[in-house]
Each structure stands twice: as C-alpha cells, then as structure tokens.
Amino acid sequence: MIRFEVEDLQGEVRTVEVPEGINLNLMEVLKASDYPVLATCGGMALCATCHIEVDNNMEKLGDPTEAELDMLDTLPHATYNSRLSCQVQIGDHLNGMFFKLKEEY
Numbered sequence: 613m614i615r616f617e618v619e620d621l622q623g624e625v626r627t628v629e630v631p632e633g634i635n636l637n638l639m640e641v642l643k644a645s646d647y648p649v650l651a652t653c654g655g656m657a658l659c660a661t662c663h664i665e666v667d668n669n670m671e672k673l674g675d676p677t678e679a680e681l682d683m684l685d686t687l688p689h690a691t692y693n694s695r696l697s698c699q700v701q702i703g704d705h706l707n708g709m710f711f712k713l714k715e716e717y
C-alpha cells in the first residue's frame with residue numbers, strides 16, 4: 613500500500629492509501645478520495661484546477677514537463693513547490709509525502 617498525507621483547503625490532514633501497481637495519477641486519486649479537485653481539463657495540464665503544493669521530498673517527483681511549467685507560470689499563487697497533481701503518477705515514490713490542495717480560480 614502506498615501512503616501519503618493530504619491537507620485540504622480547511623487545513624485538515626488525512627492519510628490517503630492507494631494500492632500498489634495502480635495506473636492513476638494523483639489528481640485521479642484525490643478526486644476518488646472526495647477532495648474538491650475540479651480537474652476541468654481532465655488531466656491535460658491545461659486548467660491548473662488540480663494545483664497542489666508539495667511539502668517534502670519534492671525531488672522524488674522528478675522534473676515537471678514544459679507543459680506543466682507553462683501552466684504553473686500562469687498561476688498567481690504558485691510557489692517553487694507547486695505542481696499539477698494530474699502530472700504526478702502514483703507510485704512507491706509517493707510513500708510518506710505530504711501534499712496541500714491549492715485553490716485556483
């Protein structure tokens with residue numbers, strides 16, 4: 613089981629568990645876990661409504677693609693540890709990580 617923590621927009625922290633070997637991205641898991649992620653573009657790195665902040669071990673995620681960086685650049689509240697959750701593939705490397713939902717409208 614892969615376990616990581618997610619802080620919602622109200623500051624509540626919950627552990628999310630995902631079976632290993634699942635072929636999903638983080639946005640899909642957040643939606644399935646009832647987080648209010650709009651994901652308007654369906655995971656194409658085009659809407660930024662799946663914006664998250666990564667609180668630890670950012671290097672485990674690897675570098676963002678140009679498309680992700682371009683979209684993050686358009687966000688007024690993006691920080692150096694912002695990512696688009698639709699571009700983060702679920703895997704063992706997420707074990708122990710901490711993500712914060714970010715509101716972007």
Ligand code: FES
Pocket residue numbers: 639650651652653654655656657658659660661662663683696697698699
């Ligand atoms: S779902 Fe649209 S950018 Fe991630």
